Amino acid sequence: xTDVLTPIPTDLPRLDMPQIESRVxxxxxxxxxxxxxxxxxxxxxxxxxxxxxxAEIIRRDPSLTARxxxxxxxxxxxxxxxxxxxxxxxxxxxxxxIRRLAMMTPIIxxxxxxxxxxxxxxxxxxxxxxxxxxxxxxxxxxxxxGTDDSDYVAGLVHDVGRIAMAAAFPDHFSVIxxxxxxTQEDLCEVERSILGVxxxxxxxxxxxxxxxxxxxxxxxxxxxxxERATRHVRIVAAVQVADYLIRHSSIGMSGNRSExxxxxxxxxxxxxxxxxxxxxxxxxxxxxxxxxxxxRLASILDSLV
Numbered sequence: 001x002t003d004v005l006t007p008i009p010t011d012l013p014r015l016d017m018p019q020i021e022s023r024v025x026x027x028x029x030x031x032x033x034x035x036x037x038x039x040x041x042x043x044x045x046x047x048x049x050x051x052x053x054x055a056e057i058i059r060r061d062p063s064l065t066a067r068x069x070x071x072x073x074x075x076x077x078x079x080x081x082x083x084x085x086x087x088x089x090x091x092x093x094x095x096x097x098i099r100r101l102a103m104m105t106p107i108i109x110x111x112x113x114x115x116x117x118x119x120x121x122x123x124x125x126x127x128x129x130x131x132x133x134x135x136x137x138x139x140x141x142x143x144x145x146g147t148d149d150s151d152y153v154a155g156l157v158h159d160v161g162r163i164a165m166a167a168a169f170p171d172h173f174s175v176i177x178x179x180x181x182x183t184q185e186d187l188c189e190v191e192r193s194i195l196g197v198x199x200x201x202x203x204x205x206x207x208x209x210x211x212x213x214x215x216x217x218x219x220x221x222x223x224x225x226x227e228r229a230t231r232h233v234r235i236v237a238a239v240q241v242a243d244y245l246i247r248h249s250s251i252g253m254s255g256n257r258s259e260x261x262x263x264x265x266x267x268x269x270x271x272x273x274x275x276x277x278x279x280x281x282x283x284x285x286x287x288x289x290x291x292x293x294x295x296r297l298a299s300i301l302d303s304l305v
Contacts, residue, residue: 012171015196023168024202029210030114032106033157054098055086064105067304068093071101074303076296103149104130104304107156111163118166118173120255127252127301129156134300135242138293140235142286143278151235154219158239161203161220162255169195177255187256188224200224226270234277237270241290244268249294251301 015023058064065086072089073082083089090098108126115122136155166173172195180190188198197205203220215232219239222229226237246252247260271283 012175012194014194015169015172017196020195020197020202021205024164024205025209027164027167027206027209028114030107030110032110033153033207033210033212033216051087051090054090058086058090058098061105063109064101067101067105068098070303071097071300074299076299076303099149100134100152101304103153104133104156107153108305111160115163115166116170118170120166120173120177121253123305124253125159125162125255126305128246128254129159129252130304131246131251131297131301132156132158132239132242134297135245135290135294136235136238138290139238139241139274139286142289143234143274143281150213150215150232151238154215154232154235155239155242157203157207157216158219158223158243159199159203159254160206161199161201164202164206165191165195165199180255180257184257186258226273233273237273237277240270241265241268241274244270245290245294246297249297251294251297 058068068086068089069084071077072092073079077092079092083092093101108130111126111129112122133152133155137149137152140151162173165176176187176190176194179185179194180187183190188200191198200221200223204217207217207220215235218229218232219236222236223239223243226233226240229236243254244260244265247254247256248262248265266287271287275281275283
């Protein structure tokens with residue numbers, strides 16, 4: 001790693017915070033983050049869950065329908081005969097997967113619109129985000145009973161700062177990733193040097209501007225350093241652990257090309273945060289469980305994005 005960052009192009013100024021805040025304020029809102037398919041979630045949480053009712057609501061969303069059918073017909077499920085019926089797909093997928101799809105689909109669709117035409121490996125990025133969301137819920141599920149799905153959404157949007165950067169600062173975004181790819185310097189340092197702020201602060205700023213829940217803001221800001229979070233620390237820690245494991249396993253691509261070794265993941269500060277807040281947790285057993293489960297993710301994500 002070099003000691004001096006690659007020189008910034010002379011026609012691309014480093015911005016100050018008022019300039020950054022002004023541009024981020026102009027970014028459109030992601031309506032999915034506040035509405036997240038309310039009608040479907042109400043049916044899924046009802047005492048009487050009828051497959052036909054769920055299927056009828058899924059039919060109203062072509063993107064959700066397509067993802068559902070791709071998932072159920074993926075290698076992961078391994079059916080010999082293709083499944084074309086939404087009712088059958090709902091039966092085989094199960095309520096938990098349907099809930100994930102219902103939350104993920106509008107958010108990813110909004111993400112893509114916000115990112116616009118910025119050149120980037122967006123499919124790999126979406127796979128990284130979805131994989132992190134799934135594993136975040138796996139981590140939190142090891143240590144506590146059912147949640148309200150805020151852990152899943154936090155994992156899904158932890159890198160929203162990269163999308164806001166692509167939307168508000170497309171030229172800076174392009175140069176940052178070119179420099180990072182060529183030099184392998186720390187991505188956050190490159191972002192701060194070229195733009196004036198890194199994606200973690202940018203993501204927190206974007207989410208706060210749109211009055212989104214504190215758990216999402218804390219996760220966006222502190223997912224690299226969960227020990228710095230003041231609230232929702234276990235969810236922030238779970239997101240870091242999930243993010244590290246996804247990167248270690250080379251599933252998708254967040255844009256951060258720095259390698260994460262097995263030791264990096266096992267020694268992530270998020271594990272210490274979890275151990276401190278849940279002192280009776282067997283961290284070694286939790287890590288072994290996570291490693292056994294990560295292999296199935298690749299086939300799932302290929303069918304979702």
